[in-house]
Amino acid sequence: MGVIEAQELRRTYKTSTGTFRRKSLEVEAVRGVTFAVEPGELFGLLGPNGAGKTTTIKMLITLLIPTGGTARVLGYDVVKDAREVRRRIGYVFGGERGLYDRLSGLDNLRYFAELYAVPPREMRARIGELLELVGLNGRENERVEGYSRGMRQRLHIARGLLHDPPVVFLDEPTIGVDPVGARELRATIAQLVAGGKTVLLTTHYMFEADQLCDRIAVISKGEIVAEGTPADLKANVTDGRVVEIEVFGIEDAAVERVRTLDGVRSVNVEPREQAQVLVVQTDGRELTHALLGHLDGAQVGRVSAREPTLEDAYVALVSES
């Protein structure tokens, strides 16, 4: 039995447009997501912004009720046994929000320790351990409004671990954190897994998922488009090649022509200053001349070819879906 199990999980949001003639709309944020996370595993949910990662995690941590499907955490249903689930999970999200800025880091931790019914006798020691773990000891009496982004994020992690939950959900924990801070946070996350916790991590940083996760599910437009170990996902593209063509002022029609070329797996246009870079994944055949032939009208700059990376695998999966 998986520690976290999602079965055909769905979530639809109702929204409306217009001011006087309001039209009601339904947005399907998550469309039948199924996956299972094993004990002690670090499972990554990887996808672009708006793919449905946060909605999925919010259903699993009982903040949203699914509109379809089921989900269980440690055998407890996230809808019927919400309180049992809450007792056993920790939730950490990225960004500036989720803390009381006018209070000290210590007061924030003490308040959430009360919310999670941490026994008073254990509270002081537990908070001390966590401050040590996240490297905030000595700064706990300062107000959170003076904390850097990285410090806030570390405080978030400490908050999520106060009641020593066996399962931890981390929703884009390194977003907006500088490279050094992000590296420290990744080290802390690795420590959690080494300590026996089961972790579900959402991120849109490929290298982060590659470095940390035992398994990854790639989510795009509310659906899981691939699942496996980082090595499995890389294997999907190792037989291919990536051609990068610098172009100036490429038209959409030309991109579409390239996309339909035999042997092309995916095409992505990345803006770079005044130029764009056409990143074309092929099935391994030499297609450079054919590609250039399909770019009539566009001014071409530097052309290069390389072996595909895990990021290319991710981009291919997301752009194909």
Add this chain to the structure above:
Amino acid sequence: MRNARLVFFGWFLNLKMMMRSAFNGVLSVVWPMFFATTAFFMYRAGHDQHTLLFASLGASVMGIWSATSTSASSVLQRERRHGTLELMAAAPANFALVLLPISVAMTTVGLYSMIATLLWGHFVFGIEMHLVHPLLFVLAVPVTIASVGALGFLLSVACVRYRSAWALGNALEYPVWLICGFLVPLALLPAWVGPLSWILAPTFGVRAIREAALGGSPLGDLLAAAGLGAAYFATGVALAEVVLRSARRTAALALS
């Protein structure tokens, strides 16, 4: 015991946050004086100490109402904006007990507001505080504050489900001053205001405080205020988990 700790600590931290905001602090200090000044200028023409004390007591309950009921809903909206409402909802604690300290903290500010209003009226405008039933007055004040706090708690529960309910709290602030007879006696208002005022605990609270201070029989009003306060509180507790579930269904816990 655990629940009492949660409520106490929540109350303490909410007060701490309010005190650390210079803007909130200044407003809390100035607001009651504004109420007392308004009441004095409305009634000074009569040069009657009895009337001035009537107005001063009404102004003091205005302060309680403004500090407690309307602020409770604004604070909930602040929690939503800061992303902490989701964290409160994601915790295993009883949700009513998570919300309650916010109203209790506001009630504490309301108590200060009442005392400040009466002192301002006394020292600046010379309004004498001769209490006819001092013991009943001492009983009427906490009952009124608690019943207004319970109404604030009920409003804050509604704010969990409806993102715009904080505006309702603000919209209610001034009408209640009139409907509950804080500034002018209810007898001067149209008859249709009567039934509206009967469902609002402050109506009975301010009447009990005035009758205890100026003479009369405040017990009936005291019981009515306490009964309504208990009803608001029980309704809030019963609804807290229901609105939380509804907010989880409609995704109302977050702004995004």
